[in-house]
Amino acid sequence: xxxxxxxxxxLSVPEGAIASLNCTYSDRGSQSFFxxxxxxxxxxxxxxxxxxxxxxxxxxxxxQLNKASQYVSLLIRDSQPSDxxxxxxxxxxxxxxxxxxxxxxxKP
Amino acid sequence: SQTIHQxxxxxxxxxxSPLSLECTVExxxxxxxxxxxxxxxxxxxxLFYSVGIGQISSEVPQNLSASRPQDRQFILSSKKLLxxxxxxxxxxxxxxxxxxxxxxxxQGTRLTVV
Numbered sequence: 001x002x003x004x005x006x007x008x009x010x011l012s013v014p015e016g017a018i019a020s021l022n023c024t025y026s027d028r029g030s031q032s033f034f035x036x037x038x039x040x041x042x043x044x045x046x047x048x049x050x051x052x053x054x055x056x057x058x059x060x061x062x063x064q065l066n067k068a069s070q071y072v073s074l075l076i077r078d079s080q081p082s083d084x085x086x087x088x089x090x091x092x093x094x095x096x097x098x099x100x101x102x103x104x105x106x107k108p
Numbered sequence: 109s110q111t112i113h114q115x116x117x118x119x120x121x122x123x124x125s126p127l128s129l130e131c132t133v134e135x136x137x138x139x140x141x142x143x144x145x146x147x148x149x150x151x152x153x154x155l156f157y158s159v160g161i162g163q164i165s166s167e168v169p170q171n172l173s174a175s176r177p178q179d180r181q182f183i184l185s186s187k188k189l190l191x192x193x194x195x196x197x198x199x200x201x202x203x204x205x206x207x208x209x210x211x212x213x214x215q216g217t218r219l220t221v222v
Contacts, residue, residue: 034210043213100151
């Protein structure tokens with residue numbers, strides 16, 4: 001069974017600090033990795049995707065992929081209260097496999 | 109640009125009643141279409157996916173069914189709802205024929221079975 005694991009949280013981070021969200025996956029053959037943000041009662045929206053080992057930056061967000069260790073992470077710099085949400089990790093392995101999400105709380 | 113419409117946004121139904129949720133996609137052809145369910149505080153559970161008209165794959169055996177009568181229309185149905193069918197139902201689409209592709213979601217339907 002292909003699995004994607006995330007710490008459910010909540011992860012509490014002070015405003016302005018760096019939030020670090022982690023995700024591990026079981027299928028070594030996975031090729032694409034996605035981070036979605038989901039506000040309470042809303043549908044998930046794509047933040048970033050990453051295909052290659054290393055870092056990918058987009059504004060305040062950085063995705064990091066380490067295929068050898070089978071983990072992918074999302075860093076949020078200068079965290080804002082509006083970043084408070086649940087962050088879902090998804091891994092493409094012939095279909096999208098979803099983690100259960102990490103709830104992030106940014107404290108003013 | 110592509111858009112996905114899902115309705116209704118909220119629904120309260122009695123146990124044993126039928127269900128029909130509809131989803132349509134605009135601005136693209138031959139999409140992959142998906143129905144997910146999300147229980148409170150949980151991740152996304154894939155219920156059905158479709159790669160074409162009339163082609164439905166079921167991931168989880170239950171009292172729900174799906175149909176794709178047109179290329180960009182996906183319907184989730186039940187003949188008799190159970191209490192356990194309550195949840196947040198999400199329709200999504202992705203580009204057909206490519207791997208490594210992200211999914212785009214509709215607004216979701218909050219279903220409460222009472």
